[in-house]
Amino acid sequence: MLDFPKWKVWLIGIVIAAGVLLSIPTLIERTTIAGYWPKWLPDYKISWGLDLAGGSHLLMEADAQDAQKQRLQGMEDSVATELRRDPRIDIGDISTAGGRLSFLVRDPTQVDAAVERMRNLTKPVALTGNRDWDVSVVDSTRVVLTPTASGTAQALKDAMGVARDVVRRRIDPGGTKEITVITEGNSRILVEVPGVENPEALKKLIGQTARLEFKLVDLSANPQDVQRGQAPPGSQVLPMADGSGFIAVKRRVMVSGDQLTDAKQSYDQDGRPDIDITFNTAGARRFARVTQENVNKPFAIILDDKVLSSPNINEPILGGRANIMGGFTVQSAHDLAVSLASGKLPVKLNFIEERTVSAELGADSVHKGLIASVISVVGVMIFMLVTYGRFGVYANIALVVNAFLILGIMATFNATLTLPGIAGFILTIGAAVDANVLINERIREEIRRGRRLLDAVETGYHEAFRAIFDANVTHVISAAIMAYFGSGPVRGFAVVLLIGVVTSVFTAVYFTRMLVALWIRRARPRALHI
């Protein structure tokens, strides 16, 4: 028992010093210590959960139907572009019914050539050995492209990655804010923005698909057919954004929002808000060519399948710049400009969960949590002192050290402290002394049985450890399961419990054992007052 080698004392001392050091940046405002904190020391900090700092938590899910629709549309565009390269292949009756893309090859001798070109359009899906589309021929002249399951999954995965980046750019165009945007599972994106209490504006900004397309207006369409929703081959009917009816446009895209380099809110000559957009080189060239070929014809500016406006091409637009008008307010023009500049969302996102906490409520929680923590620490400490005397003091020192270690470890892993996390902290304080209670009660017992002082202390630590170990494993099991299944705040609770269980065994068993050993060696007491 007294045999406590120097290196162990040093090791325990170093661990404690590290814990205290690591928790300082969390406990003291950065600005207060900025001048005194040496640069070579670690500067980790515990981050505060939204329930303490205030802010918005938004969970979005990709709309599976929309994802499928967009994928079919994208494939339709590639098919049209691909087949245009071979003038001998003449196709018609393109259909996207039933989740499949099919078209008719007018010349039966060209079916094989068309199928060959389609096969080249499909891509292998990594690791699965499948391709992303199945190409088959039905009724000897109809080519059918069916999305494969692995292709759809891969497309969704790619889309979610792009969507995550787009969402981040929309919320934080400057890339400077401390926001969290992560994908969860296969089809979800989680956004956490501190400080934003009313997420409505945020939701509007994120939720806009912002798929911008320029298409020529189909002047050959019969106006009555258009209002009934029928368009000539190669064209489609789209609604006007202001609800003033329908318009027929060519399916072929002149230029799309993908070819933008910038979009800014601005004003037109009459002082109405509009959006200035700038195309990239390829987009500018295409826009110039198409406008040159179609002077005096109208084209449609389409946002998310709704026609914003259909201005006339008065002269070729060569500079790669254009402005979009559409009855905007300053705010809606600004939001749309941000959305356009950040790129289109590859898939529509639905909001499925939303949690907000105001900074005031968060501060109130911190305040009350702090008071509760202090009172419970003091309460437990007084109780330990009057119950175990000197050994209670050791347990109390261990308790304080434990608090520092928990904070230090949380800071090192940049863990998030949530309100339930504070509860976990208080609970850990109440329970951490359990190990000392077990040890001290056992020492009392062994002394009653007539063991000599040293022997009693030795046996007390030795016999109590088994129960301490098993009891803490049960905590670890429940806390680990909580951390795995729990979300947000609850996970914060589980993390504090987990860390607290491990550190409390260290402080309550090894650390107090050292204190007791050093004391006995120094003071050589004849009797234990416990």
Place this chain on the structure above:
Amino acid sequence: MKLLKLVPENTNLDFMRWRNLALVLSLIATAASIAFTVYKGLNLGIDFVGGELVRTEFQQSVHIDDLRARVARMGVGEASIQALGNDRTYQIRLPKPPGPESASNTMVSKLRVLIPQQFPGARVDAGESVSGKVSEELAQDSAMAIGFAMIGIALYIWFRFEWQFGVGALLTLAHDIAMTLGFFAFTRLPVDLNVVAAFLTIVGYSLNDTVVIYDRIREDLRKYRKMAILPLLNLSLNETLARTVVTSFTVLIALGVLMLVGPQVIFGLAIAIFLGVVIGTYSSIYISAPVLVWLGVQPDSFLKADDKDEADAPQTA
């Protein structure tokens, strides 16, 4: 200084004498709790049934009937309103939008927009909206987590002790969880994600006591091989009684403080764990220990296992 002793030295209480009475009482209480939970149901929060919940602070006092009438006029549907301590802070809740399965991935967030419009100066302090789909997943995950935790811990006890102890641990946990559920069903306190976290904590903490007592029973079984099982259990319980009381007391000090002065948001969590600790202390004495008698544990039950157990018990450094 005279040290405080909550439990006098050398107690010799005959706990096992009342074990049948305690069993009957526990069975009645557990059955009543389960029946109450099944028939009355739990007051499930929006985390588990979907909907919108806002916590609003008004600038002036608002009477609850007045607020109810004005919220009804907003046309947001059936809202339930609850005052939080005073007549300026209220909690308003809306159910999830009705409709077919496909609509379940939509959520309501009407109150958050409408309240500040209708009541100038009112502040929405906290708002939560959960769609039907997410709430179903959360409910499923929570039930699974509690189930896994119970089974995982029972397996560990089996592995560290004997199968009778594992069964005892599982029954103790079932008892504690059932009683706490019954309490929530009876008081209509809302059950949210925090309360589930509390349940998982109870699973860990209520077994804390049980493990300590089981550890002592195992030790005494080896030490006193001639002693009959009932006196032996009494001995173990008395030996650990001081520790049981002192530890429960420290945990209850900490949780009591959290319950009384802590943030109102986690009151449910605090009271659930508080209650769980009280119930867990009782059940570690009157469920965990007697179960061993009914499962036929005898002082010579583990003679063969002795050597093995000695070897894999962790040793202090």
